[in-house]
Amino acid sequence: MSPFPSKSLRLFLPAVLPLLLQLNAVAHPDKVEDRLLMHFATGSTPIQGDTWEDLTHRVKARVIGQPKLMNIGPAQALVFNGLSDWLLAAPDAATAKPVLPVKEMTASAWVRFNDMQPEGGLCGFIQDNGSFEKGWLLGYDQAHFTFRLASSGGNKDGDGVLTNLISKSTVKPGPWYHVTATYDGAAMRLYVNGRLEGESRDQSGDILYPDAGKLTIAAFADSNELEILDGALLEVKTYGRAMPEAEIAAVVERNAGLLAWPGSINDSLQFLVRPYLQAASATGMSIMAETSRPAAMTVEYAETAPLTLTAGVPAGTTSISTVSLTGLKPHTRYFYRVTSDDGNGNTARSEVKSFQTLPGPADAWAFGLLGDTQRNPDVTRRCADGIFALRPNFMLHVGDVVDDGFAKQQWVFDLFAPCSDLFSYVPVFPVIGNHEKNSHWYYDYFHLPEPEYFYTFKCGNAEFFMVDSNKDVSPESEQYQKLEQALAASTATWKFTAHHHPCWSSDNDDYGDTLKGKPGEPFTLGEPQLQPLVALYEKYGVDIAFAGHIHSYERTWPILNMAINQRKGVRYIVSGGGGGNLEKASPQRAWFSIHVQSGHHFCFATVQDRTIQFKAYDLEGRLFDTFELTKAADR
Ligand SMILES: [Fe+2]
Ligand SMILES: [Fe+2]
Structure with missing residues (x-):
């Protein structure tokens, strides 16, 4: 049984909504530094x-x-x-x-x-x-x-x-x-x-x-x-207060990349963010990079050497460039190399990398899952290397990609630097977290289908529905309506959703204090504002809803109508272990939880026809949770 009167959660909401909103506002407070x-x-x-x-x-x-x-x-x-x-x-x-x-x-x-x-x-x-x-x-x-x-x-x-x-x-x-x-x-x-x-x-x-x-x-x-x-x-x-030397050294250490920047106003053109893959589809791929100043970008590419095809864009007003390749063959490997040119004879050239277009409905495929990288590049690098080692077709990032979305250097040093190899071979599909603060850098660095905050994409026999859980998802909202239309229209075998905040979570203090539970201090087991999504996912048979925000791992039983339903329920997976400070679950087991675990981690899933195998790994590459699911033909 849930410690919360779970079956009446939705009924319970209107009466306490103002309080819950308040609780949510203080969830995940930025740690206030001493004095x-x-x-x-x-x-x-x-x-x-x-x-x-x-x-x-x-x-x-x-x-x-x-x-x-x-x-x-x-x-x-x-x-x-x-x-x-x-x-x-x-x-x-x-x-x-x-x-x-x-x-x-x-x-x-x-x-x-x-x-x-x-x-x-x-x-x-x-x-x-x-x-x-x-x-x-x-x-x-x-x-x-x-x-x-x-x-x-x-x-x-x-x-x-x-x-x-x-x-x-x-x-x-x-x-x-x-x-x-x-x-x-x-x-x-x-x-x-x-x-x-x-x-x-x-x-x-x-x-x-x-x-x-x-x-x-x-x-x-x-x-x-x-x-x-x-x-x-x-x-x-x-x-x-007088900050001790060790604390000052730690601040400097966290920003080593910034101090290493040579700073001279010299002529050479450099990649600030090395080429990375975006907006993958069966027939297209976008390649992005950021240079030390605005520059024209050319991508040479081909299925084998020499790289005889080219596509490019002229120098824009910003230093972030996107070249979109179209008309590619599905599920096919291409080699590529990026050259940026500032028009004054200065160029930056990447190594030759490769990508694979997304597979078609008959193929088997795999994806990685990472969340809440925030500001911990050493951990993020280990997660990225772990995901890349498993060779996914693409990966999901469930948000809080950096700790402060407005701090540009965090994008460069805390996200793209540790993920450089992974992102150059494996396209990443993100959703926006709260720590991005809806900064323009999120939309500048990621090339996403319109309207960006919400989008869908297909891979193999699956469709992914990518939601901005910072924005309104009440049934009257634009996002809810777009999502419902997309779910209703989808003919995919698998329907997966991703958004930053979780519908269900056992966390001990993000949704009220589960350690207290005094009268007048209710807690919920998940984000109250997302409850309309639960109903939508159940109605349209979403298979798995991925989230982050809680810096730990949690997998639920299949849930339908506030109860476990093995045949028709929706599974929820929270994977917020990419670097942010770890969080802990409530001491009491939540009624919906199968596996909850605090620790930095990443996930990986393989899909073939109506079967999915899901795995969660810690930083050492040790498997700590897994399941296999084969969908019934009528599900
Ligand atoms: Fe987070
Ligand atoms: Fe978050």
Whole structure:
């Protein structure tokens, strides 16, 4: 029996829907970092007019001038012109006070300089006027990062004395840097790319703030100076604690790809994202790639060498290009090679790779399944390698492909880099998760049939229905109606659906707290808003509904009308084990569950005629769940 009054779930919904929606809103909260005071990250929250709210929602910065969001290498960053562009995070001391560190602090930034100047600022609240020295500033000079701070303990003359820490290594325009300043009430420290580059014990006690001043980003601004950044910022964060060296090193480690970007404005054209396969069909394949700047893209291809056929597109306005090959033979291998050309004699050329068009209705075939890769490239690489080793015809990704859909560098380094080999041989069909934040990058990087958020495709004797579970799926919604039409029209032997959020899940805290279950704190065993899909899947005989979102694995018994029905039920599989932090199931077994397991993993399925074999593997390649199903002729 379910711990939840399961049979009445749908009846129960209207009365508690507002509460359930609320619960859902706090499901999967972004982990709030300890004593984070301010967090600006490009892309994650858009600039609205001349106001830019930070991710903590505590700071509304005024945008001065016209900083521009631009792609710089693998990242998209806010570019300041060195003359008039900067951010006024708080115009005065009273406004700034709630987000100013009192004693312990950390200020960090991802920055890339076009040019450097003798006294520059990245973030701070400072007055440095003759002998009047108060506040703090994470900044730079013509060749170093700097960290200035005045404290009550260092205040020997009553006006304050700033200590100016200067990084040991030389900093230059071009590459991305991660710089961190910390103060713990006794020592100031300055880290560049995770390495300690300066330390001072001259200051102690509370930070000494001036009565008047402003909290600034991308500028050093006090009452008589304004020096503006000529360069780009990806992120600025402040904390009310001194971050330990290991934590700073971990941040840097997670972004090693960004630091490895050479950053020089040289002529060579490079692939930021190596060629990958999209929109596969029996007679077509799209090949995509991203280059370091817009370039024309040509694909040479053929069934055997030499690659005598070509197709191409001219340089577009963006650096992501798509070449769609049509008129191909079904279930046939083609070799291909991509060459991008910027028109100035600079080219990037891929190795020769190969793909196979999708099989026809009489063929046996296989697909991989992965979800919630988020931001864990080592795990994602192991999953991708595991899937590729099994040689699927294509793969499904059930969403949360990255952790922050607006952080362009995550697409480059946390999704495409670890999946590079897999995606170059095996086309991927995604659905959008919540972590993509409906960012344009999802639609830019994936080439999907209209209307993109919802689409269908066929492989062999199956049809896949790909749903955006962030969007409305109530019976009145456009998506529900499109899905119903498509299901009703489908003549495929197998009907599979995929969306990010699960209809059924045993998770212990995503749908209410299953560890409490007090009156007034109901929980559901799955996403309440998706219940209309359950009815639709049952009506049209969907075989398996794939989902992610819960970072674990779960397979249900066949479910029909809120009960297990071995003959006519719909099976549900949650596979959210591609990298995101793992989640656990409720201690009590859910009535519908066959197998639930916490652990990073990937899945693989083979289909022949009316038989499917499904397998789930852990990172070591150990099989931990499997089933075989042969459909009755009347099912
Ligand atoms: Fe997720
Ligand atoms: Fe999710």
